[in-house]
Amino acid sequence: MRRRSVLRLGTAALAAPAVLALPTGTARAAGLAIRGVDLSSLPKGEDKGAVFRYADGTRGDAVRILREAGANWARIKVWVDAADGYHGKPHLLAMARRIQDQGMRLLVDFHYSDTWADPGKQFKPAAWTSLTGAALEAALAEHTADILGSLARQGTPAAMAQIGNEINGGMLWPDGRSTDWGRLAGLLNAGVTAARSASPGIRIALHLAEGGDNGGTRWWFDNAVARGVSFDVIALSFYGYWHGTLAELRTNLHDAASRYGRDVLVAETAYPFRLGSKDSHPDIIAEPSQLVPGYPATPQGQAAWMRDIGEVVASVPGGRGLGIFYWEPAWTAVPGNGWDETDPSSGNGWENQALFDYDDRALPAMWWP
Template identity: 50%
Template sequence: MKRRTAITAAGAGALAVAAAAATPALAEAVGDDQGRPKPERFVRGADVSGLPKNEDFGAVYRKANGRTGDALKILAASGVNTIRAKVWVDPADGYNTKERVVELGRRVERAGMDLMVDFHYSDTWADPGKQFKPAAWAELPFEELTAAVYDHTADVLGALRDAGVRPTIVQVGNETNGGLLWPDGRWDQLEQMGRLLAAGCDAVHDTAPGAKAMLHLAEGGNNGAFTWFFDNAIAKGVEFDAIGASYYPFWHGPISGLEANLNDLATRYGKPLYVVETAYPFTTADSDGHPNIVTDPEPVAGYPSSPENQVHWLERIAEAVRNVPDGLGRGVIWWEATWTGVEGAGWDPADPASGNGWENQALFDFDGKALPGLRALGKL
């Protein structure tokens, strides 16, 4: 397995200049021609992992004025500057694969946005309640499993690089509160969990040196979960560059908890912080006959499901991120902004009849028209 090697100061400077030329976001981070450092631009992001499948099954997207258009171009024109896309290993439906993320990455590049890659290390959804191994890795001894994490990560990032796409952030695992690749890398196998995470981060640094290797947890208001995880990651030598949090105000507690957690993480670890998943319903209605995940007409007390409250929660969460000490709050990403209800484009890669329980939290309404929340996201 390849590992990072030492780089001289002169070599590091040359790499930084080359990376800056590759993407606008990195150029901002390096500085101007007088050598003055410039802050990275605030990430105004949208996860659109379900977009290619939605499009293939006939989804139509419209600008706020009702005119149809390409979803990514609509996002870019609204001010979105980063697209997040997940990668599965060998999903049954053939979506969210290496080939698919490369295709999507090319489109993102052409639209003038940055790409963030989210590795799930599974054939299906990975989150705090499930971290299932890909079928092809199920019987691998631990050393080979660690190598598989490195090789898969490097393979996807190498394919993106060869296609001219350079991600700015790469997530090594998705919502890994309880570890990854269970049972080998579960929370009660800390040494092995650390080695798996380190393998992914090493692959990011080796293959996409201009990208930040991010570790990502759910429950953005749960400071104890975050400090336990990141203290252990550091103790096990995991070389990560950024921290990502999921925060859904109807599941993860009051906004004060998110604020306190982000502020503490900034002080403890000094790493850039992002809310990489959030959302809020614009309606309680359903468009595809599949029950919605969030059905409460008032998911947070005092904030009924509405387009206006989508905007409110987006802006409130962004405020919490922007107020993080030392400028370490770096962005907000809306989860599955384009996942409208389309027959055949459901949540389960193994079940073509599955539906979408999230379409009432997209940033496009049931007619595919951009909601006010999209405009607000682009102005954060």
């Protein structure tokens, strides 16, 4: 059954998206303060020919389409020296202007790598390979200050910064592994100090994966607090097909907010609107057996996922559940914008979890109250 099309929204949407009527069956995020989208891959996608459309088929700018649907924050990752030339300072500065022009706020996601950083890989940038100890801390601090200082001088300061990406096992391996908390804390505090100095008033987030793992979250943040690591926000990735149940996420968010007296944030989530890849690259979530029970791979199932995870975050007592970032809603399948930045022929394994369908049209799950 097709849902009725969403009409293109006017400029009033930018001022007060919460009062707009939503299309039937779309996601509701329980009035979250942060209704975020990770747009890290958008510049490269656009350069390679990606097209984005409103639900009625009208072509538009992806940032504006998402903003008119209610998104009010954007998250952009930063690599040190990527092989394809993307995810560095020039593209970040350009995106920061676009984000600000739409009345949105910016979260900068530092990977401290030349490539993807996650729990299974935290590779040093090539330029830092020989650095250790104080020299490595200084390089991290200089990079952090350069990025955030450049944003501030441009007049588009970041509102929040992640010091590392999914750093359950630490970062800048082997130096910053979480098996050596003394060195990891030194690296984290070097980044935090540089960020606060370069961009006064910025909020600092520390980001783990495994958002449903309360034991792991406690272990990691107990160590960070014990070693005097300064932070404002606990950020967690939570993908329901990998990281546990929504009930486990709820337990962890409630506990973390109470135990550490910090705000909490789902820094990454997503869900498929269909199965079946648009390009020749297999999708990461490609089989019915991978889906979360009760959430079909349909536009309605994707919207229901966003509604329900939003309700979980909003349930954190004291208003400490800040919100959600949807990961890469505009990473659609276009040749040249694949997973491997060293291989232009590589494909995209994520296009069935974007918030634009295979006809490039906005999906119901992007509509936030």
